[in-house]
Amino acid sequence: MRLIPRRPKRAVMPDGMEQALGLDEPGTARLLAWSVLVGGGAAAATVRDLRIVTPRGERMVHTWDAVDRAVWDQDSRMLVIWWVHSRKTTPLEIQDDVGRLPEVVRERVQSSVVLSASVPMRRGKPAKVALRRDPDGRLLAQSLLPPGLRADAPDLKPVIDQALADLWAEAGEQGLNAGAPPAI
Template sequence: MGFFSPRPTTAVRRAARSHRTDTVLAQAPLVTSSGEAWAFATRAELLMISAPGTPAGQGEAESRGAPAVVVHREWADVDRATYDTESNVIRVHWVDGDEPTPLTLDGRRSVLPQVLRERVQWSVVLAEPVRLPGGGSARVAVRRRVDGELFSQVIGGDDVDLTDPEVAGAIDAAEARVRNAAGLPA
């Protein structure tokens, strides 16, 4: 392993440039079963690009697949992320309930986990856990987009039944409280 950090191939850099909205704060190569993959964290979003068929250690001309954007989501779409230092895997959990996205880092030192954490925390202005009738739980939050726009989110599991008037009432009340505290209309 050399002194210099690895760089994505020209094709991956070009794909990243065409999909990102601002400057890259951190980037890291990812371990995949086939090809090259990179995660990019910008002020506004998380981007993951994969270039299938790029043999490890081969030149850029050896790429057999066009880079594809696998993840392109703003920070307010991230519910949370966990980083397992033993396996070197960041698991990104989404507010919409999509399957968590694993980012397996290649073992080199990277600031990606720290930047990812900082960007998610920056996007959360206020959050309140909500105990629901029947024992369930949810969270309501006021989140921030990179342009400063504030909006509210309700994050709950599959077991949250919004057709239940008591559950809907508890969530609505909590959402009104956090919106009011953030200066948003309730």
């Protein structure tokens, strides 16, 4: 009888995946999680970024501050990624989550958000503003507007600018940022 349970063997990344994701390149950040995608392709989370090779062969590398959010559906094994600067989503159908990718994606996105706020809009869904850390640790400001609203609209720009200024002030009060906020 064994008193100490054996640790499960560490899953090994399939041949060619490391190279396809660019994980073999010098200076690549430490790998945290990975998964093979249905239909081919793969996705990997590093300390600095999310790397994806779609089943069609498209390669994407985005730092964590470029990911707005991700939603995991266990039943369909689908991880859907929303990007900050695009309305287009990236659905990833995960073949076998031996690498804990959905958990790590959630953790990395959340850890990049320093402060955030919801900004009520005159009609419809609220806008979101946030201060996030880039891979080098610097704070950057982001605003995410609901569809149909433009950031440069004369009645909207001052509201968003004020919400971001409030976040910068709060970050300064908490000692989260060094120096003045960048121009918005």
